[in-house]
Amino acid sequence: MKQDLRIIKTQDSLRHALLTLLKTKPLELITVAELCRLAKVNRGTFYSHYKDVHGVFKHYLEVIVEDFRQSYEEPYHKTNFHIQNIEADMIRIFHHVKKYQDFYQIIFDERIPMMYFYLLFDTVRSFMKETLDEIELQSESNIQVDYLISYQTNAILGILIEWHRQGYKTSIQELNQQLITILSINSPFR
Amino acid sequence: MKQDLRIIKTQDSLRHALLTLLKTKPLELITVAELCRLAKVNRGTFYSHYKDVHGVFKHYLEVIVEDFRQSYEEPYHKTNFHIQNIEADMIRIFHHVKKYQDFYQIIFDERIPMMYFYLLFDTVRSFMKETLDEIELQSESNIQVDYLISYQTNAILGILIEWHRQGYKTSIQELNQQLITILSINSPFR
DNA sequence: AAAAATATTGAACATGTGTATATTAACTAT
DNA sequence: ATAGTTAATATACACATGTTCAATATTTTT
Incomplete structure (x- = not known):
C-alpha cells in the first residue's frame, strides 16, 4: 500500500x-x-x-532540523573527539542557522510561539548531551546532568539570539572567535 | 487632570x-x-x-517584572559586591520565578509567543550587565560584550527552562546547589 | 477495466475578529 | 450644578475559524 x-x-x-x-x-x-x-x-x-498555519510551517522546519542532524553526524565525528571538536560543533550550529537564516528570522520573531525555539533547543541539547556523555563520564560531584546540559545548551542559543538581534551581521568567523573568548573566560563570572 | x-x-x-x-x-x-x-x-x-488578549496579560507581566526589578535593587546590593553576590543574584531570580510560578508556567508554554520570554531575557540581561560592568572592567581581550552577556543570561534561563520542564519540583536550595556546581565546572566544556 | 476505498469538494452554521459610526452615558473641570 | 469632554455602548459589516456532512472525484486494489 x-x-x-x-x-x-x-x-x-x-x-x-x-x-x-x-x-x-x-x-x-x-x-x-x-x-x-x-x-x-x-x-x-x-x-x-x-491544525493551523503553524502546522504547515513546522513541516518545513522538521526537514530543516533533519538536515541539521545529518550535518552533525558526519564521519570525522566518529573517529576522534575532544576539546577542539566542541569548537567545530558550535561552528556547525552557526553555519546551519546562517544557511536557513530566512527561517530562523521567523523562529526568533517575538510574535512566534515558543515551540520552534524549543524544537531547536531540543536538537542542540541532544548534541550537547552526546558530547558530554563522551567527555565527562567521571560523574562530577552530585550534579543533576539535566540542569548542566540545559544550561550549556541555552547559553549557545543566547549567542544565536544576540546574533539575530544584531541582524546576523556578525560573520561566522567573528562569531566563532567570540565563542572561543567566552569559553576561555572559563567561569562565566568574575 | x-x-x-x-x-x-x-x-x-x-x-x-x-x-x-x-x-x-x-x-x-x-x-x-x-x-x-x-x-x-x-x-x-x-x-x-x-490589541488582543496578550495585551491584557502583558499588562500583568509588567507589574511582575517591576516587582522583580525592585527586589533586585535592595540595599545590600549597593554596599558590597563580588563573586558571592552573583550567587545571591541568581537565588533572587529563582525566588522570583517561584513566587510567580503560575505566570511563568504560562510564559514558558510552547504555544505562547516569544515576547514574554524576551521580556524576561531583557530584564535578567540588564542585571547581568550591571554585574559585569562592576566586576569586569578590565576589557577582556577583544570580546564584544553583548555576546558574552547574552550567553550568560540565556544560560541562566536554560536552568529555568529545565526547572519548568521538570514541573518546578526541584527546590530552590537544590537548584542553587546545581548552579554552584555548574559554575564550578568553570569551562562549560572539557 | 471494474470495484472498493478514500480524499476532496461545496455548502452551511455558529462563533470570533477587527473596524467604523452614531448615540448614550459617565466623568472632569469650571 | 452645569457645560464641555470623552469613554462606553449598540449595531453593523466583511472576513476568518473550526466543524459537519452529503455528493463527487481520484486513487488503489483486485
Missing part, C-alpha cells in the same frame, strides 16, 4: 503556497483561508491535514 | 476577567469575545485599550 497521491498533492500545494506568502508578509498574518485560496485547496481539506 | 475613572474600571474589569478565565483554560484558548462577555465590556471598547 502506497502513500495516496492526493495527499501528497494537497500538502505540496499548501507548503508551496506558504513559501509564496511568506515573501509578502510575516507568518503571523497568514490566514488559513488565504493559504487555501492560493493553494486551491478546500479549507475543510486543510483541517484534515493541519 | 486625573486619570478617567471609566478607563480604570474597564481595564480592571478585563484584567480580573482574565485571571478568572485563566483558572479554567490556557491563555491561548481565551478569546476577546469571551473576555468581554465576562468583564461586561463592549468588544469595541476592548480594542481601544488592547
